[in-house]
Amino acid sequence: MRNFSNTYIFIFSSVMVIIVAAILSTTAMLLQPIQQRNIEIEKKQFILASVNIESTGKNAESLYDKYITDSYVINSRGKRIEGVDAFSVNMADEIRKPYEERNLPIYIGTLDDGTKKYIVPLRGKGLWGPIYGYISFNNDFKTIFGATFDHDKETPGLGAEISTRAFQKDFKGKVIFDDTGNFTSILVVKGGAKPGSVNQVDAISGGTLTSKGLQAMLKDCLGSYVTYFKEQQNSVTHE
Amino acid sequence: MNKEREPLFSSKNLKLITDPLNSNNPITVQVLGICSALAITVKLKPAIVMAISVMVVLMVSNVVISALRKSIPPRIRIIVQLVVIASMVILVDQVLKAFAYDVSKQLSVFVGLIITNCILMGRLEAFAMGNKPWPSFLDAIGNASGYGVILIIVAFFRELLGSGTLFGYPVFQKIGLYNIGYENNGLMILPPMALITIGIIIWVQRAKNRALIEEK
Numbered sequence: 001m002r003n004f005s006n007t008y009i010f011i012f013s014s015v016m017v018i019i020v021a022a023i024l025s026t027t028a029m030l031l032q033p034i035q036q037r038n039i040e041i042e043k044k045q046f047i048l049a050s051v052n053i054e055s056t057g058k059n060a061e062s063l064y065d066k067y068i069t070d071s072y073v074i075n076s077r078g079k080r081i082e083g084v085d086a087f088s089v090n091m092a093d094e095i096r097k098p099y100e101e102r103n104l105p106i107y108i109g110t111l112d113d114g115t116k117k118y119i120v121p122l123r124g125k126g127l128w129g130p131i132y133g134y135i136s137f138n139n140d141f142k143t144i145f146g147a148t149f150d151h152d153k154e155t156p157g158l159g160a161e162i163s164t165r166a167f168q169k170d171f172k173g174k175v176i177f178d179d180t181g182n183f184t185s186i187l188v189v190k191g192g193a194k195p196g197s198v199n200q201v202d203a204i205s206g207g208t209l210t211s212k213g214l215q216a217m218l219k220d221c222l223g224s225y226v227t228y229f230k231e232q233q234n235s236v237t238h239e
Numbered sequence: 240m241n242k243e244r245e246p247l248f249s250s251k252n253l254k255l256i257t258d259p260l261n262s263n264n265p266i267t268v269q270v271l272g273i274c275s276a277l278a279i280t281v282k283l284k285p286a287i288v289m290a291i292s293v294m295v296v297l298m299v300s301n302v303v304i305s306a307l308r309k310s311i312p313p314r315i316r317i318i319v320q321l322v323v324i325a326s327m328v329i330l331v332d333q334v335l336k337a338f339a340y341d342v343s344k345q346l347s348v349f350v351g352l353i354i355t356n357c358i359l360m361g362r363l364e365a366f367a368m369g370n371k372p373w374p375s376f377l378d379a380i381g382n383a384s385g386y387g388v389i390l391i392i393v394a395f396f397r398e399l400l401g402s403g404t405l406f407g408y409p410v411f412q413k414i415g416l417y418n419i420g421y422e423n424n425g426l427m428i429l430p431p432m433a434l435i436t437i438g439i440i441i442w443v444q445r446a447k448n449r450a451l452i453e454e455k
Contacts, residue, residue, distance in 0.1 A: 004312035012312060016319065020326045027330055031337040038340035057341070153347070 043087070044068075049148040050134035051109040051117045068119075070108040076100055078228035091123035091132065091221075099224050106225075109136065117145050120225055124217025127209040129153040131162065131217060135171070141229040144186075147171035149214065159210030170201040176222055181233075183226045188215040247373065255377040259385035262448060266389040267441045271357040275349050276390055277433040283406050285345045286394035288335070290387025292350060296327040297359055298379040304367040305375035311368075320363045321354070328353045358386055393436045401427030 004012075041057055044064040048055045055063045071086035076099040086105035094102045107119040117136040124131055133149035147168050154160040161167050171186065175198045178184050184199045188211040193200035203211035246252075265271045272293075279285045300323045304311070311319050332350045335343035343350065353359065362382050367375040398404055403411035403423045411417060426432050445451045 004314070009312045009315055012310070013315060013318070016322060020322055024326055024329055027333050031333050034337040035333075035340075038336065042340065 040087075046148055046150070047107055047109075047119055047134050050119050050136045050146050051111065052146040053109075067109050067111065068107050069110040071105060073103050073105050074225075074228050075104065076102060076224045076227060078231050089121075091121050092130065095123050095220065102224055104224055104228075106228075107134075115139065120222065122149070122217050122221040124213055124220060126151050126154045126162075126213045127159050127207075128155070131210070131213055133162075133217075135218075135222070137229075141232045142175050142177045144171050144174045144176070151210070154210050155207070158204065159207035161204045161207060162210060162214055167202075167204060174199055174201065177229075177233075181230065183223065185219040185222055186215070188212070188218075252374060252377050255374055256381035256384070259378075259381040260388065261385075261444070262450060264385045264389065264444070265358045265361075265382050266386055266437065267444050268451060269358075269361075271361060272386055273434075273437070275352060275356060276386075276393060276437060277430045279346055279349050280390055280394040280397050280433050280436075281401065281428055282345070282398050283391065283394045285342055286390045287387075288339065288342045289346060289349065290383070290390050292331045292335070292346075293353055293356065293358070293386055294380065294383035296324060296331055296353055297362060297383045298376060299327050300324050300359060301362055301367045301375040301379035302372045304363050305370060305372045308368050316368065317360075317364070320360060324359050324363070325354050358382055389437065389440060392440060393433055396436055397427045397433060400424050401432075 038057075041060045045055050045057070045060045047068060048060065048063055051067065053063060053067060073081045073084040073086050073089060075081055081103060084103050086107060089103050089105045094104070105121055109117040109119055111117065116139050118139070118141065119134050119136045122133045122135060129152040131149060131151045131154065133147060135147040136145040137143060138145050149162040149168060151160060151163060154162065170193075174186055176183065176185055178199070187193075187200045188203045189200045190203040190208055190211065192202050259265060262268065266273065266276055275289065279289050300320070303323050304320060307319075328351060331353070332343070335346070335350060362378060366378045370378070395405070398406075399410065401424060403409060403416070411421065411423075
């Protein structure tokens with residue numbers, strides 16, 4: 001076998017590293033716009049799913065433009081924040097801030113029958129990683145119209161079930177305020193929700209910790225909207 | 240120098256493709272690449288994308304290493320092999336993220352983990368370092384297919400029995416199996432059943448191919 005000098009080895013490895021770096025960075029730069037677009041399309045699909053509109057990667061953008069008619073950002077005191085684009089708010093950053101400093105996006109979906117739905121993003125911790133989703137409310141600002149959740153690495157068949165329609169459809173019609181107007185959030189109950197209860201859904205058997213994470217996520221994220229929702233409820237009743 | 244040029248598909252070269260499919264299969268005989276075979280065989284589509292990704296990575300790396308084999312200093316050959324594999328894997332990952340986003344999400348970390356797939360390093364070290372590019376190319380196709388075939392067989396049974404679908408198409412629902420009381424087997428979705436399925440494949444293969452059975 002040929003003997004290679006140390007100089008040769010150094011030159012060989014330097015040239016190799018430079019070539020590899022050039023190839024990789026060029027590819028990453030060329031493909032980044034397409035990847036970014038995929039992420040945006042996925043987000044739009046999620047938002048649409050929360051008002052029970054199924055979309056594919058191809059028609060998501062046109063459906064989003066058709067049904068999601070408005071979006072804005074509020075703070076936890078219910079005041080509008082101008083100059084912040086709702087779609088570009090990253091919930092992963094927001095949930096680390098205290099309530100008062102959060103930018104809280106709201107999307108408005110106008111369905112075929114003309115009713116308006118108010119969509120709120122969610123983000124929290126599951127068992128193994130982040131869980132997230134969107135939840136939509138009727139214009140009474142307390143009854144859930146639809147919900148969608150997803151996760152990065154929950155256990156398949158157990159915690160990962162939160163991303164299935166079977167789990168999500170339970171949320172429709174639940175109410176996050178009690179009769180006296182106190183915020184109750186939604187309880188994800190192990191062993192099954194009480195029949196007829198308006199703020200409980202069934203937990204996932206075998207996915208207790210994910211279910212608890214989901215419940216905490218709902219309480220945390222919806223909690224920051226309470227002030228705004230209450231104001232809106234009052235303005236609806238006075239109209 | 241008067242040695243006759245070997246035809247492109249001589250029987251020796253063809254054996255490079257056919258051997259890994261059966262008597263020298265990387266998964267069932269050499270038992271390499273098991274961890275990815277357990278993890279991404281829940282559904283057929285990711286399994287096929289994974290098989291194709293491994294094939295692309297292995298083909299390019301095998302040819303590159305084989306072409307450079309005389310100029311790679313032996314002292315750093317493992318590092319060079321790793322760099323080639325790692326760059327290919329990153330390229331594949333980037334391309335998947337751009338053009339097959341949903342599949343790339345399902346495969347998640349396992350595309351990145353192709354780097355640690357023992358089949359790749361094994362082929363580079365054992366074959367490409369000592370053979371010309373063309374045989375190395377065939378060797379890559381053979382081994383990647385041998386890996387892919389097992390992946391697809393396992394994924395076929397796991398998706399069919401675990402979720403009752405094939406490529407997401409609800410087969411069992413269409414033929415009305417649920418109406419007569421059939422239930423999906425949730426266990427098939429979990430990794431242990433992949434191991435058992437591979438075990439059954441190894442059993443069947445050995446029952447058919449006596450040469451694989453070890454002497455006591």
